[in-house]
Amino acid sequence: MPHILITNDDGVNAPGLLALAQALREIGQVSILAPDRNWSVTGHNKTLHKPMRVWPVTLADGSEALTTDGSPSDCVALAVMGLIETPIDMVISGVNNRPNLGDDITYSGTVAAAMEGVISGYPAIAVSIEEGEPYHWRTAARAAARIAQKILKNGGMPRGTLLNVNVPNLPEEQVKGCQVTRLGQRRYHDQLIVRQDPGGRPYYWIGGEPPTSVLEPGADVYALAHGYISVTPLSLDMTHHAFLDTLRQWLEPAP
Numbered sequence: 352m353p354h355i356l357i358t359n360d361d362g363v364n365a366p367g368l369l370a371l372a373q374a375l376r377e378i379g380q381v382s383i384l385a386p387d388r389n390w391s392v393t394g395h396n397k398t399l400h401k402p403m404r405v406w407p408v409t410l411a412d413g414s415e416a417l418t419t420d421g422s423p424s425d426c427v428a429l430a431v432m433g434l435i436e437t438p439i440d441m442v443i444s445g446v447n448n449r450p451n452l453g454d455d456i457t458y459s460g461t462v463a464a465a466m467e468g469v470i471s472g473y474p475a476i477a478v479s480i481e482e483g484e485p486y487h488w489r490t491a492a493r494a495a496a497r498i499a500q501k502i503l504k505n506g507g508m509p510r511g512t513l514l515n516v517n518v519p520n521l522p523e524e525q526v527k528g529c530q531v532t533r534l535g536q537r538r539y540h541d542q543l544i545v546r547q548d549p550g551g552r553p554y555y556w557i558g559g560e561p562p563t564s565v566l567e568p569g570a571d572v573y574a575l576a577h578g579y580i581s582v583t584p585l586s587l588d589m590t591h592h593a594f595l596d597t598l599r600q601w602l603e604p605a606p
């Protein structure tokens with residue numbers, strides 16, 4: 352039975368984490384180390400300048416978990432460095448309570464936790480679901496379990512690779528299937544909101560409408576918008592390989 356480490360960025364009491372744990376217990380042994388609070392949109396970070404605490408908690412179904420005041424990526428680092436003694440076969444982060452599509456991944460604490468897993472040498476999956484009430488957590492959690500099983504059965508992934516999974520918020524029987532996709536394009540509509548504190552000094556919020564998607568076939572945003580589970584393989588090698596030669600010609604002129 353594989354041993355799967357679970358974390359998230361919505362906090363240890365988030366319903367998506369519980370659903371994920373319940374679905375993954377069907378296919379393996381599960382250990383949970385998740386943040387004690389919401390770390391959404393905090394990207395990839397590492398706590399080096401202050402100590403972290405870890406303590407046990409009981410989830411809503413009575414199962415045991417560990418929580419910490421560290422970040423999602425700290426959770427993975429702490430676990431694989433020895434805080435969890437049983438060897439880990441895979442890291443899964445989620446189920447996040449909103450999608451992580453296109454450039455969203457650069458902000459995402461959910462994806463960052465999976466990145467930390469990959470950096471430490473473990474196959475990793477980030478799982479997110481579309482927003483909406485009611486949430487169909489089970490759809491996303493069971494999709495994650497099926498995908499994890501396929502990856503383990505096929506011997507893992509290429510080094511430096513993680514899967515970014517986005518699931519439609521639908522009952523399981525209404526999901527059309529699974530599409531392997533590339534990152535799509537998100538359009539952000541952020542606006543600077545300026546207010547004044549009681550002392551008359553300005554303070555700032557980033558506000559505005561939620562991001563929208565550019566719907567192109569083959570992209571993650573397109574698959575999700577059409578009722579499919581989107582699975583995007585991401586590489587931590589962010590080198591733009593196709594641009595290397597051109598840039599060399601610009602910056603390394605022949606003597």
Ligand code: MN
Pocket residue numbers: 360361390391392447448449460461
């Ligand atoms: Mn989140």
